[in-house]
Amino acid sequence: MKNLLSLKPYLLRYKKNLLAGFFYVILTNLFAVIGPKYIGMAIDTMNRRFELEHVLGDTALYFLFALLSGFFLFLVRQNIIVISREIEFDLKNDYFNHLQKLPRKFYNTTSTGELISRGTNDLNAVREFLGPGIMYSLNTFFRLFFALVAMIALSPKLTFFALLPAPLLSYSVYRIGSSMQKRSKSIQESYGAITNLIQENLSGIRVVKSYTRESFEIERFQKLNKEYYSKNLSLGKLQALFFAFLTSLTAFSLLPVVWVGGVSVIEGSMTVGGIAQFIVYVSMLSWPIISIGWVTSIVQRAASAQVRLDEIFSIEPEIEENSSDINSEEEFKGALSFRNVRFHYPGQEKRPVLKNISLDIAAGSKVAIVGATGSGKSTLVNLIPRLYEPDEGTILLDGRDIRTLPLKTLRELIGFVPQVNFLFSDTIENNINWGSRENDASEVIAASRIAMLYDDVEEFPDGFETMLGEKGINLSGGQKQRACIARAIAWKPQLLVLDDALSAVDTDTEARLFEALLERLPDTTILLISHRISTVKNCDRIIVLKDGMIAESGTHAELLEENHLYAELYNQQLLEEEILSIS
Ligand SMILES: Nc1ncnc2c1ncn2[C@@H]1O[C@H](COP(=O)(O)OP(=O)(O)OP(=O)(O)O)[C@@H](O)[C@H]1O
Numbered sequence: 412m413k414n415l416l417s418l419k420p421y422l423l424r425y426k427k428n429l430l431a432g433f434f435y436v437i438l439t440n441l442f443a444v445i446g447p448k449y450i451g452m453a454i455d456t457m458n459r460r461f462e463l464e465h466v467l468g469d470t471a472l473y474f475l476f477a478l479l480s481g482f483f484l485f486l487v488r489q490n491i492i493v494i495s496r497e498i499e500f501d502l503k504n505d506y507f508n509h510l511q512k513l514p515r516k517f518y519n520t521t522s523t524g525e526l527i528s529r530g531t532n533d534l535n536a537v538r539e540f541l542g543p544g545i546m547y548s549l550n551t552f553f554r555l556f557f558a559l560v561a562m563i564a565l566s567p568k569l570t571f572f573a574l575l576p577a578p579l580l581s582y583s584v585y586r587i588g589s590s591m592q593k594r595s596k597s598i599q600e601s602y603g604a605i606t607n608l609i610q611e612n613l614s615g616i617r618v619v620k621s622y623t624r625e626s627f628e629i630e631r632f633q634k635l636n637k638e639y640y641s642k643n644l645s646l647g648k649l650q651a652l653f654f655a656f657l658t659s660l661t662a663f664s665l666l667p668v669v670w671v672g673g674v675s676v677i678e679g680s681m682t683v684g685g686i687a688q689f690i691v692y693v694s695m696l697s698w699p700i701i702s703i704g705w706v707t708s709i710v711q712r713a714a715s716a717q718v719r720l721d722e723i724f725s726i727e728p729e730i731e732e733n734s735s736d737i738n739s740e741e742e743f744k745g746a747l748s749f750r751n752v753r754f755h756y757p758g759q760e761k762r763p764v765l766k767n768i769s770l771d772i773a774a775g776s777k778v779a780i781v782g783a784t785g786s787g788k789s790t791l792v793n794l795i796p797r798l799y800e801p802d803e804g805t806i807l808l809d810g811r812d813i814r815t816l817p818l819k820t821l822r823e824l825i826g827f828v829p830q831v832n833f834l835f836s837d838t839i840e841n842n843i844n845w846g847s848r849e850n851d852a853s854e855v856i857a858a859s860r861i862a863m864l865y866d867d868v869e870e871f872p873d874g875f876e877t878m879l880g881e882k883g884i885n886l887s888g889g890q891k892q893r894a895c896i897a898r899a900i901a902w903k904p905q906l907l908v909l910d911d912a913l914s915a916v917d918t919d920t921e922a923r924l925f926e927a928l929l930e931r932l933p934d935t936t937i938l939l940i941s942h943r944i945s946t947v948k949n950c951d952r953i954i955v956l957k958d959g960m961i962a963e964s965g966t967h968a969e970l971l972e973e974n975h976l977y978a979e980l981y982n983q984q985l986l987e988e989e990i991l992s993i994s
Pocket residue numbers: 519756757764782783784785786787788789790791830911
């Protein structure tokens with residue numbers, strides 16, 4: 412229960428509605444309990460002598476109180492259920508905002524499915540507590556209170572007999588409710604597994620088809636679907652039993668009332684109208700008593716869901732937002748320096764990926780980073796927008812330690828095209844314009860021309876309005892890469908980082924595109940990771956990484972003269988080209 416305390420700030424935000432809801436719960440129950448008094452009075456009047464005006468008067472009063480009770484119940488729902496939706500809205504926003512700020516290393520260890528499940532199922536469990544949970548708790552309390560006062564006033568003895576089955580009723584609902592909860596949870600898990608399978612299959616449909624694994628995948632799906640179906644069936648059976656059981660138990664609780672009450676009427680200690688009024692109270696109590704068990708399971712479920720949500724909320728954004736003395740007019744030119752940078756991935760202290768990296772890149776210069784696979788090239792460029800933090804050393808932008816810059820300012824200066832690119836299910840234009848919506852169509856066209864995407868898009872029937880499928884599935888690999896480069900160019904960065912961003916285009920196009928970048932972005936510092944000498948040879952400087960250290964650095968000509976790693980790579984690619992041209 413104390414886990415739910417973290418919801419206090421949210422509830423306090425809506426304290427006015429909560430107080431109003433509380434007040435209306437009292438009124439709805441008060442009027443609900445006053446009404447049956449007039450049923451008793453009408454029956455007693457009829458029993459004595461039939462006076463139509465009295466009967467009609469009592470019936471009208473009963474109707475009036477029922478109407479008042481219904482009206483305030485409406486107001487209760489208007490306040491409490493609406494608050495639960497408002498808090499759900501706030502929580503969802505906070506959850507998504509928090510996810511956006513979590514460090515990249517967090518996503519290395521947490522699956523997307525897990526985060527989606529917390530943001531949907533768990534959040535829904537919390538909402539059920541905030542709405543129906545709170546509402547039925549208050550309702551149960553006041554309904555019990557007022558009805559019991561009225562029942563004791565009529566007959567304390569009969570009240571005792573009427574309440575005899577109550578603990579059994581509540582406990583049974585709690586037990587069956589918990590069992591239903593377990594089954595529902597298991598259904599949710601199955602549902603998650605099915606969703607995951609569908610999502611993975613559709614994303615990887617090309618691989619499935621090319622390996623002709625359709626039947627294999629259909630079998631896997633059918634197995635999961637069967638499991639889901641059986642679990643649903645078993646829950647359905649339990650539900651059927653549950654409702655039949657409830658109806659019988661509720662009827663059972665009327666037995667002692669009719670028996671003991673009947674005897675009281677015969678003995679003359681109670682009137683027939685009194686018994687009738689009492690029976691109405693007993694039926695009024697059955698739902699609140701049932702709901703004690705139900706509310707308990709809602710609270711339990713919400714408490715464990717809140718723990719799961721708090722686990723995520725308690726993860727601090729790794730990089731503190733820095734609100735330093737940054738001057739909004741300050742101009743950055745894009746000079747970059749690494750000073751003795753060392754880095755290891757979490758949990759791999761003894762295996763640094765970068766060691767003693769010191770490097771100066773002048774503003775506007777074009778620098779290539781080459782090296783064998785796994786030598787640390789991507790890791791090095793990931794440190795620039797602070798996707799990871801170095802263990803030792805400093806990275807400076809225009810002479811300023813990047814840790815002293817607000818993260819937003821730093822990232823706004825960088826156009827980053829990662830190795831694994833990503834496009835949204837939106838138009839090509841919106842994808843290129845994604846971060847900088849104020850760009851007009853002409854700038855999108857200009858960026859796509861530099862990225863050599865323009866001619867391809869012009870051939871599509873809808874041009875830049877072409878809708879992309881999930882992750883840009885309706886584009887070729889090379890088109891996707893060029894669209895991502897166009898997006899980075901449209902961002903108008905001071906520093907453009909291309910991490911093997913052209914691996915899917917042919918050698919000639921890569922070289923031409925890079926030439927276009929050199930020509931059209933003379934003032935932008937460009938950091939280019941590539942395996943192709945034909946592209947990197949035009950850079951102002953080439954850095955060769957080996958086992959996380961800078962092994963060589965210089966121009967194409969200088970490195971060829973050194974006749975070491977770079978020269979080896981060059982000769983190897985030259986040979987490959989010759990073989991290709993002969994064959
Ligand atoms: N998220 C990660 N967690 C742990 N280790 C990682 C992670 N990413 C990369 N590594 C490891 O860090 C080393 C350097 O990887 P990196 O991706 O920087 O190499 P790279 O030079 O860019 O390689 P490639 O040319 O294949 O892209 C590799 O040994 C890799 O296994």
